[in-house]
Amino acid sequence: MIPAVLYAVPAFLLLIVVEAVSYRFAPDDDERGYELRDTATSLTMGAGSQAIGFPWKLLTVGLYAGLWALAPVQLSPASVWTWVLLFVADDLAYYWFHRTHHEVRLFWASHVVHHSSRFYNLSTALRQSWTPMTSLPFWLPLALLGIPPWMIFLQQSVSLLYQFFLHTERVRGLPRPVEWVFNTPSHHRVHHGVNAEYLDRNYGGILIVWDRLFGTFEPERAPARYGLTTNIGTYHPLRVATHEYAAIWADVRAAASWRHRLGHLFRRPGWRPPPAPAVAVRAAQGAR
Secondary structure (H helix, E strand, O other): OOOHHHHHHHHHHHHHHHHHHHHHHOOOOOOOOOOHHHHHHHHHHHHHHHHHHHHHHHHHHHHHHHHHHHOOOOOOOOOHHHHHHHHHHHHHHHHHHHHHHHHOHHHHHHHHHHHOOOOOOHHHHHOOOOOHHHHHHHHHHHHHOOOOHHHHHHHHHHHHHHHHOOOOOOOOOOOHHHHHHEOOHHHHHHHHEOOHHHOOOOOOOOEOHHHHHHOOOOOOOOOOOEOOOOOOOOOOHHHHHHHHHHHHHHHHHHOOOHHHHHHHHHOOOOOOOOOOHHHHHHHHHHOO
């Protein structure tokens, strides 16, 4: 396991400073730039994510190693085709991890942290979840393919390093072939937008071709509005990390049946149970 992201932290902080200074000397009326409290929260969330994530990886490496040992074939790191398979398999795993974390509320409760800022800059990339446990199932098949665990962790770090640079408004469109194949700042701005046409779009990690293939791609047209459909209005790191879990717990406790409780956990964010028949009849009568 190679903690490449940890080694990159000084560069991340330097680039955040450079981007923030660029807004001071080259402001753009269409870009929000930085806000001190928001940036401090993002950096705190990033530090907490690394503090929790490192020991969690120490636990998961044993599980990956066990599955790798059970794989019919152990692939060699000396083969270029092992690295090609790793790149494609990791990026596909990331797509489904990311999509599931938007479409299932229990998973969204972890990922919502990353979308909670109303700003979009390089510091937003560091606003990460404090509950990395929800990612575990999505990369297990890579170990069963025979890919060594250290390679899986390394490629995960490479993907995160790449995605750091997507979180900026300072870079507009890139050459068309690049935009067609790779995830870019333009595509990822769409992903962070709460515009109706941008919701639940552009889940890709390094490649955008998965979104084109599975029908979740949306190009950037109108400027994105960032944040959540209902913003939380707090900079407190613990509340940012846990607010959706608290909301789920409140909905589950108030639910009238186990079917509704499961709906609050496993349906899309924003799902609500249908009204009871008597309530629906009264509502229909009142609308006449």
